[in-house]
Amino acid sequence: MKEFDEFEKSLKDTFNDYSAEKPSSKLWIRINTSLVALYATKSSAIIGSVIAIVSIIALTLFVNSNEIIDNNLVNIRETELIVNTESNNTTNAQKKQAENDNKTKTNIVAITKQINNNIESEKQNNLKKSNTTAFNNTIVRNEEKEISTSVNANLIKTTVIVDEVLRENNTSSVNNSTSELVSLNIDNRINFREKKPVYNKEAELISVPLLKHDYSNNTKVNVEMEPIRPIGSKRSVIHYNYDFFLGGQYNYSQIKLDPTNSYDKDFNKNSTALDYNFGTNINVYKDNWFVRLGLNYNKYTEHYFYNTSSISVDSTVYNYTFISRSYTQIITGWNTNVGGGIDSIPIYEQSVVETTNQNSVAEYDTARVINNYEYKNEYSVINIPLLVGREFDMESFVFDFAAGVSWSHIVKCNAYVLEPENGEMIPMNENNSLIKKDIFNAVLSLGAGYKLSRSNIIFVRPELYYNLNSIIDKKYIENHKMYQMRFSLGLRYTIR
């Protein structure tokens, strides 16, 4: 064990648990970038994934940093507070008037105080947490759930007046004010979900004071309320979420040969197959509009039939000779007393004329040869879709539609292409110049989701990928396009 003198000991103690100030914010990004670069060298497949992850991180940081410096939000909160104070003054005055008039204008002060306290605490939260936009978003999204209160009173019937005050942005003028009478039973819960506050896009709802009035005996009623949340601004807010999905797809491929190609008729020009895909998206929202940037992998196969036919003929020629013989007989005299008899026998003179003719005949033996080919092309594709869409909320369901483009990169292929000159199949691979590695698609997407919790949504998403360019060089196939009908099931996680 080393022995240190006093100076050294003091120095060691001083630095024992010393923590410097935080490193600069860029350092973490630098570290991540270096790590990405390090891992990316391992394989090209990883490169794509990691770049996407870094993009997502960068986008996340970008969105976060935008949120942190969003001073407007705090300003709005402050304005809300001021206006609420005004509202408080007004209700105080109302209360005094009510007391003077011996009417039961009840505990407006208490209620508005609660609202103010609540706003105060919200504001503090706002300042404490840097996640201000998420906070604001929480309020906007949950207004229907949160703006409710319970009224406990010792009366059978009570009546509640619901006031809604709307104010123009950044002005103190009250734009709209509505009141509504609501009858309650004891411990009845007023749910503003059923009574949606009046909104207009330019205004903020600044407070929801409740006045309780007992008309039965005209007396003051003590009302205990749960905290009422102020409604957040209707101002545009950027927020984002991630989703992860896995699904099947129906592939439809189409091949178009040059019409003059003699193989045109023999080629099966359509293919259908079933495959799979999986991936992830980041969705950045502003109001109900969103931009979706994703990364997904899909397997794409196609199945083709192709036949060639040829006819072979074997012929045999037979030669033969026709011989014609003509006979001519002429009676040249008679033989009499032949054998002592009286009969006579004619004497003939005979000549023969012989002619020959050469002839030939052919026999044919015909054979038709048909070759049937069946082949399967397989592609591994990474897609990066960029879509713009809109989302709608309906109770616990969320619907969206989106359209955009996707860039697809063929990372691996095991495929063949028809060589039109002689009808042979030529193998292709990812290093072959025959195939274009990068293709583009138009994408249409629909989605339907169910809210499992505030942050999680399970969804189904049918999508159509419409291939915009042929993947094979034109000199081999005039056109070769691939279409996909996807049906994915996934989970969406919202960052708050």
Place this chain on the structure above:
Amino acid sequence: MQGMLTTIETEKLLKACKKGSYKARSKVYKIYAPMLLGICLRYTKNKSEAEDVLHEGFIKIYTKIDQAGRGSFEGWMKKIIMNEALQFLRNRNISFKRHEKYELDYISDLASTDDVSFEGISTKTILDFIQKLPEGYRLIFNLYVFEEYSHKQIAELLNISEGTSKSQYSRAKSKLKKSINDYKDNKLKENKYEGI
């Protein structure tokens, strides 16, 4: 810093890091980066250099995270950062001989070896004085005092003689003491003037 996490939490965090969790890596960075930066600052002359060392150190920590866990995770990280700092200084080809020459110019500093107290001086100020030491002095001083290396070990590590290590350490210590005393004297004078 370790106090912020229990042993079980540290083990969980380490396990998640080994699985490649981005969240866990981020948490490790958030918890330990200020403490590790403190170490880097002792070895380097400014924050920019310290962050360079910290950058390289964290890359090594994350890529070699599978090797962590046999002992204290914090200790393991400190060791990596120290090695990175050493490597950083080696890459700059510190010439100890040159410093020996340099030392001769400041030989009078050796006289100021009285013990000094750190009362009224912030850690940040002392760190500034350490950073102002010549690189060779600073390195040997760090290795001897904070890493508790012996002069023999330092000599082997830096490929210098044991005598050089001793003399450089002695001079570093004297220089540091002098800086602290000067600072305190100046402070005293300022207070006197303010009193007048």
